[in-house]
Amino acid sequence: MSTGVILLLLLLSILVGYSVGRRIGYVNGLEGGRALSRIELREQSYRDGKCPICDQKG
Numbered sequence: 409m410s411t412g413v414i415l416l417l418l419l420l421s422i423l424v425g426y427s428v429g430r431r432i433g434y435v436n437g438l439e440g441g442r443a444l445s446r447i448e449l450r451e452q453s454y455r456d457g458k459c460p461i462c463d464q465k466g
Contacts, residue, residue: 453460 449460458465
């Protein structure tokens, strides 16, 4: 195989690895953000003393 083909395959494999890693990182980030937002909403609800759905003081 020529050096050009080997170099092209190497660059292609790096690109595929980067794409997969970025996609996995994005999904993990979204999951973490959703979990954190639930905790922060619950914390704010306890701090304010009212229901976040109906705004009734408890």
